[in-house]
Amino acid sequence: MLNIEEDIDNPQLFTHFGTNSPYWKITTDSDALNLSGENNTATAAIELSPAQAREVRSMTGVTSTIALSVAIFGNPIRLHLVGRKIDTWMWGGTAAHYGDTDAVAKDLESSLTFAEQVVSEVNSLVIIIDSAGKIKRFNRLCEEVTGVLESDVVGKNALDLFVNETQREETRSSVSDFFRQAKTYETMRPINTNKGVRIIKWRNTIIESGSGVPEKYLVCSGTDVTEELRAQEQLVEMATTDALTGLPNRNAIEEKITAAVTAPNPNAFGLLFLDLDNFKKVNDHYGHLTGDTLIKEVSVALRTCLTENDVIARLGGDEFLIMVATGSQEKVEATAHRILERMKQPFQLTRAEVYSGCSMGIAMFPEHGANLEELIRSADTAMYVAKDEGKRTFCVFSPKMNEKISEYVWLDTNMRNALAENQFELYYQPKVSLLTGEIDSVEALIRWNHPKRGLIMPGAFIPYAEESGLIVPLGRWVMETAAKQAGAWKKQGLNLRIAINISARQLRIPTIIEDFTRAILSNDLSPSMVDIELTESCLAEDERLAHRLIRMFRELGAEVHLDDFGTGYSSLSQLARLPLDVLKLDGSFIKSIHTDAKAQALVRSMVAVGNALNLKIVAECIETPEQADFLRNIGIDYAQGFLFAKPMKLSDLMAWMPASSNKVVRIVTKRAS
Ligand SMILES: Nc1nc2c(ncn2[C@@H]2O[C@@H]3COP(=O)(O)O[C@H]4[C@@H](O)[C@H](n5cnc6c(=O)[nH]c(N)nc65)O[C@@H]4COP(=O)(O)O[C@H]3[C@H]2O)c(=O)[nH]1
Structure with missing residues (x-):
């Protein structure tokens, strides 16, 4: 020592x-x-x-x-x-x-040589500068990285040499602060190297000189973190970008919304929740690759409808969320209009030209939500209402919409139990011959007896059942119950046909024909005892499928009735192609039939169509003798309505039949098995 x-x-x-x-x-x-x-x-x-x-x-x-x-x-x-x-x-x-x-x-x-060698050989960039910013040491790695020799830079100003002009002043002041405070600190600076600009993470420490005039020196030891940062950026990008479209993803937009709502003086803005209409169909029909291409094309199209300050993200599937950077609801609505207009144009995909409408929900901050969750929920709710209102539109959130949603939640939990607990019941409404008054058949109409809410009509739960898929078990239950009833009547010697309603969604159940056949056979019936009522919307959704199934039902002996005729868009040629038995005129034409000349003309032309196609015609919702007279006079064969009988419980129907001799002449047994 x-x-x-x-x-x-x-x-x-x-x-x-x-x-x-x-x-x-x-x-x-x-x-x-x-x-x-x-x-x-x-x-x-x-x-x-x-x-x-x-x-x-x-x-x-x-x-x-x-x-x-x-x-x-x-x-x-x-x-x-x-x-x-x-x-x-x-x-x-x-x-x-x-x-x-x-x-x-x-x-x-x-x-000293040892210390010098350490400084020289250490795998960090080491620059020692004095309080005037002049370089005192510039180690070997610095020479290699910058291509500049120590002997050329000692005594020269480090900032002038290596820090780009934009950062120079800021760095200069932080260096002099640092000399004053003499604390160790870390900083990240881009520097010019012989590999271009690299990001160096510097750990800066003040040391007192060991020799010569007592002086403080800044020892900067730096590591090249360019690759590390790039990797981090990639990770961040992956965590915040949607891989398919390259748009920001849910995390990214949620962060932006949270930042916007928690800012000290937050600005008002709009959120637009967008869901493509019928995307599932494109996926099912053309396959997932085409579905992906559509999503990509849509994301490009959506961007063209936005300003550069708006943020658009893909949430997944066919859902997008747009943060519209304006506090005015009118401007957010104008954005929604632009999107609807753009979506009217087709998307040219490899295998097809596809039209893809969309439904949108708008929520404004702060009126419709004070935080991220509330805002997204409100926009989502409004989007569902837009879907419900027929798609290809947008809705602005209103608190009333929540009632609708909570009703859906109620239905979801309660309907699942209702089937298991036997709360559904079929009511029967007779169809009579306008000429003879004979009962032709009955239509089975479902009712829900809820233990607390009482009797619930189908209009309040069938649409939900269709949307949620619960229509599948429910429809099967209707089929089985109606077949069982027809079987029971048959055993009593009463050959009364029952018509059941089948919705468009049910037609897509692959086992529908099998379910129907099983219901008929297990009740020892011939299918001709059960008729099928389809609405025009069934034809609109997938005409080929509807066509095939109609044929199969008829081959089994069932009659197929086209319900609510006149409200849809069936063309004459389409009607002519379909192997139907009955056209059932929609009740809306009947209301003013005996007074309104326009309604009369319409009904007459529908009757003419039916006759031309050799179809039986049934009119529904007949409430007055005048309506019945008019319809009879223009050649309508069968009718259904409160004038004859309301839909009834089984016991009421049975009680009504024998005592109805003034209304019902006798029960007809056509095509009975
Ligand atoms: N104002 C008035 N109304 C009359 C009159 N006569 C009959 N109605 C009503 O009109 C509707 C006719 O049934 P729909 O058009 O098949 O329309 C049905 C049908 O589309 C659907 N639905 C009913 N049961 C089922 C079912 O089991 N399955 C399916 N998928 N849908 C069903 O629910 C709709 C409504 O059924 P409901 O409420 O029972 O309403 C029934 C019936 O009660 C009348 O004179 N005046």
Whole structure:
């Protein structure tokens, strides 16, 4: 271990400078070696020979030692200088005189060399700069990375050399703050390297100089984090981007919305929840690849309808969320209109040209939600209402919509139990011959006896059952119950046909024909005892499927009736193609039939169509004898309505039949098995 105090054998330095290790410096413009004590208390200029001065000036930026034989005020002394090149024009360090000078100097030099080697070889960029921003050290890695040699940069301003102009002033002030506060800190800076601009993470620490004039230095050790940052960016991008469309994903837009609503003075904005209409059909029909292409095309199209301040994200499937950067509801609605207009144009996909409408819900901040969850829920609710209102439209949220949604939630939980707990019941409404008054058949109409709510009519739950898929088990139950009833009547000697309603959604059940056949056979019936009522919407959804199933029902012996005729869009040619038995005129035409000439003309033309196609015609919702007379006079065969009988429970129907001799002449048994 080095003990400087004990090794002193010459008191000269202490006598002159008040210290055994005065500071030394030499500049480019003079060969005098300047020695000075602590706080410049005592100074001396020692003339060196040109060779000695050259030797001192050969010291590099890396600290090293040299020994010189000089005289101080005439007294010879062997001085050991420890120091380095400090500036482009100055060298400096600490001078000492030791008894075992060579050994000590060697020891010191090897420690310094070791430290220098560490600085040089360490796998970090190391730059040491002084409080004026001038470079003191620039290690090997810095040289490699920048292609600049240490000897060329020592004494030059680090910021001017390596920090780009835009960041220079900011960096300059943070460096001087740093010298003032002398705390270690980390910073990330782009620097120009021979591989282009790289991002370096710097750990900056202040150290006091160990030699020469006491000075603070900034030691910056840096690591190239460009790749790491890039990887992080990629991760962030993956976590916030929808892979299919490249749009922001749910996380990304939710973050934006949260930031917008939690800002100190939040601005009003609109949220637009968008869901494609009939996307499932495209997927089912053309396959998922085409479905994906459609989603991509739609995302491009949607962007063209937005301003650059709006944010659009794909939430998944065919759902998009748009944050419209305006506080005005009118402007959000204008955006929705633009989208609807754009979506009227077809999308050209590889295998097909596809029209894809959309339904949208709008929620405004802060009126329709104070936070992310409320806003998205409101926009989503409004979107569902838009779907419910016939799709290809948008709705602005209103609190009333929540009632509708809570009704859906109620239906969802209660309908599932209702089937298991036998709460459904079939009512029967007779269809009579207008000419004879005979009962032709009955229509089975479903009712729900809820233990608390009482009797619930089908209009209140069938649409929901269709949407949720509950229509599948419910429809099967109707089929089985109606067949069982027809079987029971058959056993009693009463051959009364029952018509059941089948919705468009039910036609898509692959086992529908099988279910029908099983219901008929297990009740020892012929299918001709059960008729099928389909609405025009069944034809609109998938005409080919409807056509095929109608044929199959008829091959089994069932009659197929087209319900609510006149309300849909069946063309004459379409009607002519369908193998139907009966056209059932919609009740809406009947209401004013005996007074309104327009309604009369319409009904007459529908009757003409029916006759031309050789179809039986049934009119529904007959409430007055005048309506019945008019319809009879224009040649309508059968009718159904409150005038004859309301839909009745089984027991009421059975009670009504025998006592109805003034209304019902007799029960007809046509095509009975
Ligand atoms: N104002 C008035 N109304 C009359 C008159 N005569 C009959 N009605 C009503 O008109 C509707 C006729 O049934 P729909 O057109 O098949 O229309 C049915 C049918 O589309 C559907 N539905 C009923 N039961 C079932 C079922 O088991 N399955 C399916 N999928 N749908 C059903 O629910 C709709 C409504 O059924 P309901 O409420 O029972 O309403 C029935 C019936 O009660 C009348 O003179 N005046």
